[in-house]
Amino acid sequence: MNTIANQIADFLKVYAPFKYLTYEELSNIASTIRVLNLEVNTTLFQVEETLHDCFYVVASGLVNLSVIVDAEETILNKCHEGALFGLRPFFAKNNYTMTAKAREESIVYAIPIAVFRPFVANNTEVLNFMLENFAVNTHNSKDKESMHNNQISDTVYYTGQTSEMQYFQTLSYNNQPIIVSPFSLVQDVAQLMAESKNTSAIICKNNLPVGIVTDKDFSSKIATGRVAISAMVDKIMVAPVLTVLENISLAEAQLLMLKNGVTHLCVTKDGSDQSVVKGVISEHDLVVAQANNPGVLIKEIKRSQTALELKQIRLRMADLILTSIQKNIPLTHLTNIASEINFALLKRAIELSILDIGSAPTRFAWFSIGSQGRKEQLLFTDQDSILVFEDVVPEKYRETKDYFLNLAQKTTSILETVGYPLCPNGHMASTILWCKSLSDWIKQYTNWIHTPGENSKDLSSIFFDYEIVFGEQKMEDALNDTIFKNGDKNTLFYDFLGNDALRKNTPLTFFKNFHVEEEGPNKDKFDIKTRALMPLIDGARLFAISHGIRGINNTYMRFKQLAIKDPKHAEVYLECAEAFLFLSKLRTLEGVKNDTSGQYINLEELSKIDKEKLKNALAPMRDLEHLIKDTFQLTQFS
Structure with a gap:
């Protein structure tokens, strides 16, 4: 093998997808590669040009991928060293839909498709990487509204959940063939x-x-x-x-x-x-399916410039969840994917607000609380958030708080446009009560824990389910320290939380029939959120805090961790974990079917088997109730 081919192989082995190949395979490929020296503004291929027999890798320099929108060149992507482009001949037969032009003196490697194709077919990691790259660079390339004045960031690749999702992700296809x-x-x-x-x-x-x-x-x-x-x-x-x-x-x-x-x-x-x-x-x-891949959606979120663009991505996420639920994809996997996309949407809304009003005067953190904080949000539910900003000198406090209230109001407004309704209880960072300095938040949590009865009007248990969306990790660490330090062996606090968990109405009557709504628009329906899911959520939170379990907010994962931490009662926790999954899936299916939050289940539409499954899922709640009473010595409601 010649020296140039050796140099090419050494270069490629650092970058995906070539790093997934052996050096011997790379060496064979490198010996067939053509080296192209491009002058500034040299066009490698352009819109409607016939497809080449190779794809390209930038060895040095910069190549821009662009389209013409409204008589104006719009950059789709900037390809720096190691970036792949020109993958269309692999995955589509029609001509190029964009132009590739060198923006500075560049060296580009042209890799023959006939040589590389077997490595794509036989190596899943290579295939996943190349398809995602292709989808990211082609999605909506002709969509004038989304592309106009939309400068796209440099090439970014996603790993982890993205590739895994493709093994679950189902396809929409022509079900009326000729x-x-x-x-x-x-x-x-x-x-x-x-x-x-x-x-x-x-x-x-x-x-x-x-x-x-x-x-x-x-x-x-x-x-x-x-x-x-x-x-x-x-x-x-x-x-x-x-x-x-x-x-x-x-x-x-x-x-x-x-x-x-x-x-x-x-x-x-x-x-x-x-x-x-x-x-x-x-x-x-x-x-089309690849364009709805979670990694691709997250990249598009990072590119988005308006609330309407974010809204379109959220709707595509809903389609992804719907098809995945229908194909029995594991709910734990789906909630992970949905949470990543939700958090990316929330983060981008904050970034757009900062771009609008200017940089923050001091460091801060935005937290999702409630179902978002527990990473259990599959259906469209309302916003729940708090904002914590770094302590400042007293004379700067009012000005600083005004900035963050303004930031929060702009962010919640964007999120409302995206499809997250405002919280009817006002549990949002845009409310003066829930936008505070770190010291004020530490005082707030300390008061809640030491005098919960006196502050019960303000105390909602969702404030103990939080996840940082944007900002300083040390803010979350400080809140964790406050809760676990003050909560340690605090009988009054656990008495309050325990009785709050037990106060929820029981799901079944004495005769094992479902407790249904007696009046109103949901008459004769079963409130799966309040009567079934909330007691499990409250119980998992109560035991997680009392056992000092940090950094796990998700109800299912809390029960799984509790089974390890408290093996004596592992069976109860594990049964509760499985019950939570079943009930969550039932609620999600109800919500998807009727375009609602899924809170109220029409029992008439359930088969006899599904009704029995629902009753069986409610059975562990009785054991959880007894465990709460025994552990915290609760004999009556506060």
Whole structure:
């Protein structure tokens, strides 16, 4: 191997996705790479240009990817050293949709696609990385409103949850495919495809798929004159057709297409060619699904310049959650993903507010409280937040607090536009009570803990479920220290929290029937939030604080941690954890189905089995209630 190829391999091994390959594999690839020296303003490819047989990596310099919007060049991405671009030939067949131009003297490596394709097909990490890069650089590239004056930050890549999600993330696809017989005329099939704007047709015999024809077959076999347009479609079809199950994940579909060199997959009832056709998945469907990947959504959030842009991303998150829930993706996984996206939206709202009103006069932290603070928010619920700012000299206090109230009001207004309703109880950082200095917050929590009965009007247990969204970590550490120091062996505090947890109305009557609403718009419905979820949330919080469990706010995770911390009662905690998951999923499904918060369950719509499952999920609450009474020696309500 020559010295130049060695140097190229050494360069590439530092960057994704090449770092996922062995040095031997890299060396083989490097020996086929062309080195391009680009002068300033040299165009490598442009909009509508025919696709190249290679993709590119910046070795040095800067290459801009851009489109023309309203007669104005808009930068999509700036590609610095190590950045990939020009991936379209891998994942799409139509011409380039953007222009790549050197903004300074640059060296670019051109990597032949034919050489690199096998490494993509056989290495999931390489595939995930390249698809995400492609989706990020292409999504909404022709959307004038979202692109106009929207300078996009330098290339950023996401790891962790993003790749994992692709194994769960399901696909939306054409569930009304064109189905024809092997004896149909090519001309008739072509007309059907053109009229319905489909890129494929499935050929079936006795209602079972035997082949597929795509627009590629028409261009390569009919347009070239190899087969007459009057021939029957079985003369140009590809057989057998590759069949898959309905619930195939994004990553699985990507790998199958690449490994088999196909552009379409036939969806059948049992995943084989011996069952009826349910739909067709195309390459385009993969690109659309990839654009809703959590990592891509988070990157788009960071680029967003307006509340309306953030709102569109939040709606796409809702679609992601809906399809994931319907496909039985684990709820714990979904809440993690939703929380990351929610927190990114909240953080960007704060950043946009700061850009509007100017830098903060001192350091601060914004906290989500309640369901957001517990990272349990899947459905659209209202805002709950507090703001803590660093202590300042007395003469600066009023001015400093005014700034942060202004910041909070702008932020909550943006979040309301995005789709987070204002908290009806006023538990928001934009309220004068919940925007304070660190010293004031320490006094507030100390008072709540030592004299809870006297301050019960102000004390809401959601203030003990918080997660930092933006700002200084030391603020969260200070609040934790205050709570656990003052809460240690504080009988009065645990008496108050314990009785508060027990005060919730029981979910079942003496005769094991559901307690339902007796009047109002939700008459005869079951309040799953107040009667089932809240007692579990309150119990988990109470025991977590009393056992000194820091940094875990999520109810499910609190119960799991309690089972480790207090093995004597592990069975109760673990049953409560599973009950919480089941009840949360039931509430989410109700909310998604009716576009509500899911708080009230229509029992008439539940099957007999589901009703029994619901009753079984409520059973551990009785054991939790007894454990609270025994542990904290509670005999009556405060």
